[in-house]
Amino acid sequence: MDKNVREREFVELMRELLESDQVRMMGRWRHHGPVTTLDHSLFVAYNAYRMARWFGMDALAAARGGLLHDLYLYDSKDKSAHPGNQCFDHPRFAARNAEKITALSPKERNIILSHMWPLGGALPRSKEAWLVDLVDTVCAGLELTRAYRPHRLRERLGVRPLAAAAT
Numbered sequence: 001m002d003k004n005v006r007e008r009e010f011v012e013l014m015r016e017l018l019e020s021d022q023v024r025m026m027g028r029w030r031h032h033g034p035v036t037t038l039d040h041s042l043f044v045a046y047n048a049y050r051m052a053r054w055f056g057m058d059a060l061a062a063a064r065g066g067l068l069h070d071l072y073l074y075d076s077k078d079k080s081a082h083p084g085n086q087c088f089d090h091p092r093f094a095a096r097n098a099e100k101i102t103a104l105s106p107k108e109r110n111i112i113l114s115h116m117w118p119l120g121g122a123l124p125r126s127k128e129a130w131l132v133d134l135v136d137t138v139c140a141g142l143e144l145t146r147a148y149r150p151h152r153l154r155e156r157l158g159v160r161p162l163a164a165a166a167t
């Protein structure tokens with residue numbers, strides 16, 4: 001299928017989440033090097049969606065879990081923003097924030113909570129959770145080595161980060 005058609009299909013499926021302030025707010029913080037949490041999450045979500053479709057998996061759960069897996073909404077370098085180790089803390093913050101904006105299925109919740117496995121968090125309990133865990137690792141590697149700049153994908157998808165409120 002044409003790449004643009006697939007991207008439009010993804011945007012339609014995710015429209016409500018992509019328009020939410022909380023998801024767009026992820027653009028305020030850097031996650032891997034210069035890559036924002038929003039750009040990283042879109043990169044993971046879109047690729048998990050495509051691969052889930054390709055393998056006949058639950059593409060909606062993979063896309064939603066991928067988009068929300070890092071919805072922790074704080075600066076990861078700010079030690080006062082979370083109680084312990086970022087590796088263990090951020091999936092739980094992400095799941096809690098995600099539940100405030102959408103009703104998560106048990107599978108989607110586990111995708112978020114297990115995405116750091118085996119470094120921390122829950123064990124992946126579905127094919128889609130294993131997929132997002134793997135895609136997250138590959139995307140992080142591409143971002144950290146600067147092999148891919150996911151802001152281009154975000155711009156093609158038409159997602160605008162939410163600017164920080166003026167103080």
Ligand SMILES: [Fe+2]
Pocket residue numbers: 069070090115116
């Ligand atoms: Fe993460």
Ligand SMILES: [Fe+2]
Pocket residue numbers: 040044069070136
């Ligand atoms: Fe991630």
